Amino acid sequence: MSQKYRIVIVGGGVAGLALASRLGDRMGKSGQAEITLVDKSFAHVWKPMLHCFAAGTAQNENDRISFMSQASRHHFEFWPGEITALDRGSKTLTLAPVLATDGSEVLGERTVHYDAVVLSIGSRANDFRTPGVAEHCLFIDNLVEANGFNEKFRMALLRAYADNEELNISIVGGGATGTQLAAELHKALDLVSLYSFGQKPPKLKVTLLEAGPRILPAFPESVSEAATKQLEALDVTVQVNAMVSGADEHGFILKDGSRVEASLRVWAAGVKAPDVTTRFGGLTLTRSGQIEVRPTLQTVEDDAIFAMGDCAFISEAPVAPTAQAARQQAHHLARQIPGWITASRPLQPFAFHNKGAIVALGSYNGWGTFSGGTVFGGGWLRGLSARLGHLALYRQHQFEIYGPWRGFVSCVVDWLDNFVRPSVRLD
Template identity: 65%
Template sequence: MSDPFRLVIVGGGIAGLALATRLGKSVGRSGKVDITLVDKGFAHVWKPMLHCFAAGTARNENDRITFISHAAGHHFRFCYGEISGLDRANRRITLAPLVEQDANNVLLEERYLDYDAIIFAIGSRANDFGTPGVLEHCIFLDNVVEANNFNERFRHALLQAYGRGTPLDIAIVGGGATGVQLAAELHKALDIGSLYNFTPKTPEMRVTLLEAGPRILPSFPEDVSEAAHKQLEELKISVRTGAMVSGVDEKGFILKDGTRVDAQFRVWAAGVKAPDVTRVMDGLDCARGGQLVVKPNLQTTEDEHIFAVGDCSFIQDAPLPPTAQVARQEAHHLAKHLPAWILNKTAIPPFKFNNRGAIVALGSYNGWGTFGDGKTFGGGALHGLSARLGHTALYRQHQIELYGLPRGLIACFTDWLDGFVRPSIRMD
């Protein structure tokens, strides 16, 4: 009996976990393919919800999927670690040493994993564009650890603001979906928190949203951008377009025109780039933003045994936006065609993206969406609740896909029940 084919998936985000789950049910169950999922965290969360975790309006304890238990139930293995190198000649990846942060002790030495094929699904990060001071003085929200760290600092700052009666200043760079939704979600957290009568007077929270371009939500139609801009201003969130940041210090942002925006919290949610590790991938071709360049069938241009999906990939002939929708469809494409490629050497056909549109939700205040044909249901009678429910439905669809229908519905029900037991925002 021949050894099973060794497939390694690096990254447990939307694309990576969906791919491991689907392949586990097919070729993993049969034992013909040994599937290993590698991630530097122990649990998966839906990345479009990170702004809710940061604001404390959602508790990631209820919304995360533990890799170890999920792998055990779906016929693949989980390996904790962060990739630090690739040896294409020997088909081997290197995992960085695991170091205990506080004590600086090495818990696990450098390790290696051999593969017959590897799929990179390592996502993306905000792009600082080399702006001085960003890395030293800004908060990023690219993963659940960063979102939790933000929330802890946010709660402590609110406690001080309540106790001292002083305002809390927050500035967010980036007028895309992440920045816009975070601004609204922070306002929602303060609105809910004020209902608990912590002190007689709710402190003032001054939020400023900085966007370098002429309008926020540039990927949406202009009428949606204008409506979202108006909604944020009604929430007393200052929206400044055409505001190019030239530097950051410990007190705030320095704009290109020489003015300043001082803030206690400085969040960077602008731009998208691949993790820096893609630059040291043993000669694989990278795009300008560090994404791995792939053919239309998602194989890298330099090595047919290496694939890339989601935000870390760049389709050479037809680049796609770094969205959850694209990542999910690419994962489904490979899950459908990889078994035949592995077992029968059947060529993988080109990936075809089906644009189903986009949705943005501003907390419980408003929402907008677009269909793939460009028609909006955001500027007229159907904006608001319908879009917000659509945004929630996308997350529930993701849960059901990973859990299966029975467990997915139970997860939805328990989340609903949890709302009757716990506060609506994280308070500890």
């Protein structure tokens, strides 16, 4: 049994993988601490790409980063497993058994000891227990769900092609996820039609339902208006002030009693932490299950438990759950934790530096805002700067995780891939 100080990071997403890699390089390599990453998956996926995987406009073979490979290059240990409980008394985490695809047990339930633990298990859409949603809607909160949606989308498209019928898809949630997905589905159909042997593509009818008065509420009103116009030009129906009160196998029921029929129904509204946070030793949680932390990102009741990214809520200075905030929090802890452990240096508070936001509607348009609120994008270049900016964020992430050389090679591989594979997922 190792006697080294053990830091366990749970969740290898935007925040967790960046932290594990940095702490591994800084403390794992020199033997100052043992860094362990735990994730319920075997590979990291950059979550802001999920709507592209769902539509099939990005191929996730190239975009997955193996945790084991990253661990071996950055001096940390990786264990697959879903956290099911945390015991603050014994400083242990419980990991669920790992099952093979046929259901047989590969690894039994395990207990992992920690001296300090960082929880970064992300978030998922919040259906607010709306009746019928869990049973009749699809979610795109992780790669399995995004791929699951893509399978259904491709099959529904095939049927619509064969029967020459309209394909109806409704998306609940006019935030970045729902809005970008609506455009990406049209882009997918445009690309599929290049491979359809001259057969007329079916009509795709996407309806975007938003409970609030405008889509993209995190952006200035001018962006919401321009995005609505762009979506309508693509024949997407944008319904605002549309409060969904239920779902069934044929569509959504709105609070005013009206119905929106849809053969595929996607729920992309709201944000909540995974339900497991209620089994974390009585840590203070918000109403949406996020773990309340102090500005040092330590939990309110336990100095040895940190939380960051979407699953954390800094009660004194809340930040929106974005990849930008998750990444900055990981960088902050990577700077703070080594001195705290090796020299008992006090932890400095996290300060968020808003660098703006970007939204890309497929290859049709895009907008961004700088931190001061200035809007760029749109116009006759169809938001080229914003669309390139959106892509640049992904490349920046790849370079950070892979390092400059492998990051560059990965870009070249993606580019070469365009010559070999179809530009949309067809199988």
